[in-house]
C-alpha cells in the first residue's frame with residue numbers, strides 16, 4: 209500500500225514539474241540581468257519589465273489586445289448565450305447542423321479557420337481592421353461560450369419555467385426573472401473565458417491583423433523570430449498573471465454559485 | 470384571508486370534455502371528461518403512467534390536448550397560455566425559485582399581476598402565516614426542509630387566490646409522518662379557503678383521506694369517478710376494486726337471478742352477490758369482497774374453508790383462510806366481535822357475506 213502511494217505521489221510530482229517547469233523558467237528569465245536568453249541567468253534585474261513599458265511597440269500591442277478582447281468578450285457572450293438558448297430551448301429546424309457549424313472552430317485546425325476568415329475578409333475589406341479582428345475572435349471564442357452556457361441551461365430544471373408560467377409570468381418575464389439570473393454565473397464565467405481566449409489568440413490575429421494592428425501574441429511571435437531578448441519572457445509572465453487572475457475570478461464565481469445550489 | 474370563491478357558484482369551476490393527448494402512438498390521456506364543482510376537492514388516483522400528470526398539465530396549459538375541450542370558470546381556455554389561466558400549481562418537487570428568498574417566491578405571482586407593493590406585502594405575510602412559516606420569509610429555499618419547502622410552494626400557489634389549485638403529488642417526496650401531517654393541513658386550508666382543488670396521488674389511502682371525490686385513472690382513462698365511499702363500496706370495475714382498498718377476488722359461476730341479486734356458485738356452494746351487468750347463467754365471474762365484509766362461523770351455511778393463520782392487529786384480527794381448491798382469502802374482524810374469537814389454527818369454518826357486499830365482475 210505505502211509503496212503504491214509513494215509511486216503515485218512521485219508520478220504526480222513529475223507531471224506537475226513537467227507542466228510547470230517551462231513557466232517557471234520563463235518567469236525566472238524575465239528577471240534576468242543579461243541581454244540574452246540564458247538559464248540560469250547570471251544576475252537579476254527588472255530591466256526587461258522596464259523595457260516593456262518603455263517600448264511603444266509593446267504598449268501598442270497591449271492596447272490593441274484590450275481593444276479587441278473587451279468587445280469580443282461582450283459580443284461572444286451575448287451571441288453565445290442566445291445561440292445556446294435557441295439550440296437547446298428553441299424548436300429550430302436543423303438545430304443539430306447549426307450547432308455543429310457554430311462549434312466547428314473547436315475541431316477545425318485554427319489555421320484553416322483563420323485562412324478562411326482572411327479570404328472572406330479580402331472582399332469585404334475587413335483585413336487589418338479592428339472590426340475584422342473582433343469578428344474573427346468572436347468566431348473562435350463562441351464555442352466556449354455555447355458549451356459553458358449550454359451545459360448550465362441543460363442542468364436548469366425546466367419545471368422552474370413551467371412553475372413561473374402557471375404563476376402568471378409571460379415567457380419574457382420568466383426568462384428575465386428566472387432563467388437569466390440562474391444562468392448568470394455560467395454567463396459571467398464564459399465571458400471571462402472568452403476574454404482570456406481572445407487575449408491568447410495568435411493565429412487569427414496573425415492572418416487578419418496588420419503591421420499596425422498587432423496583438424500581444426503577434427508581437428511576441430515576431431519578437432521571437434527577430435531580435436530575441438528577455439522582454440518576451442517579461443510579457444509572457446504578465447500574460448500568465450492575467451490568466452491566473454481570470455482563473456481565480458472564475459473559481460470565486462463558481463464557489464458563490466455552489467453556495468446557491 | 471378568506472375571500473368568497475370566484476366565478477359563478479352555480480356552474481362547475483372546471484369542465485373537461487373528451488380530452489385526449491397522444492405521445493407518439495401512446496394515448497397518455499384518452500377521452501377524459503369530468504366536472505369539478507366549486508370548492509370541491511377532486512383527486513386523480515391511479516398507477517404510474519396512467520395519465521394523471523398529463524391531464525393536470527393539460528388543465529394548466531403546459532401541454533396542449535389533441536382534441537376535446539377545457540372550460541375553466543365557464544370560459545373555454547383551450548388556446549390560452551398557462552400565464553393567462555387563473556390557476557395555481559404545486560409541483561411534486563416544489564419548483565421553488567432557488568435564487569429568491571421565501572418572501573420573493575411567494576410574492577412572485579403577485580408581482581406578475583401588478584399587485585400594489587403594500588397590498589402584496591400584506592398578502593405574502595398572510596400566506597406565510599397560513600402555512601405556518603411566518604418567520605422564514607428571508608431564507609432561501611435550500612435553507613428549508615422538504616416539508617417547509619412544500620409549504621412555501623403551497624403559499625405561493627394560493628397567495629393570489631386562483632380559481633383552481635392543481636397539485637401534482639405534492640407530498641410524494643416526503644416521509645410518512647410529515648406526509649400525514651401535511652395531508653391534514655392541506656385539507657384544513659382547502660376547507661378554510663374554500664378553494665377548488667385538483668389533486669394527484671398514487672397513494673390510495675391519501676386519496677381516501679383527503680378527497681370529496683376521486684377519479685380513478687388507468688391507461689389514460691377514468692375508470693370511475695365518485696366519492697371515496699362509492700369507490701370503496703361499489704367499485705365499477707375490477708381495476709377500481711383492486712386499486713382502492715384491499716379486496717378478495719374470488720372466482721365463481723353464475724347460476725341465475727334472485728331478485729336484485731345474482732346467484733353464484735362459489736367453490737360449489739350457491740351464494741348471492743350484486744352485479745352491474747345482467748350475467749347469464751353459466752358465465753364465469755369474479756367476485757370482489759372486502760376482508761371486513763367476510764363473516765366467519767364454526768358451522769352452518771356458507772363456503773367451507775380452513776383457518777390457516779390468525780394475525781393479531783390490536784384493534785382487529787386478520788384471518789387467513791384456505792378453500793378446498795387452494796385459494797387463500799383474507800378476513801378482517803374488529804376486536805370485540807365475539808363470534809369468531811374462539812377459532813384456532815386448522816379449524817374448519819364457513820364463510821358468508823351479504824349480497825350487497827360482494828360485487829361480481831365479468832371474467
Ligand SMILES: Nc1ncnc2c1ncn2[C@@H]1O[C@H](COP(=O)(O)OP(=O)(O)OP(=O)(O)O)[C@@H](O)[C@H]1O
Pocket residue numbers: 492495496497515516517518519520521522523524671
Ligand atoms: N412528454 C412526454 N413525452 C412522451 N411520453 C410522455 C410524456 N409525458 C408523459 N408521457 C407518457 O404518457 C403516459 C402518462 O404519463 P403521466 O406522466 O401522465 O403519468 P402519471 O399518471 O402522472 O404517472 P406517475 O404516477 O408516474 O407520475 C406515460 O406512459 C408516459 O410515459
Ligand SMILES: [Mg+2]
Pocket residue numbers: 521522523637
Ligand atoms: Mg405524474
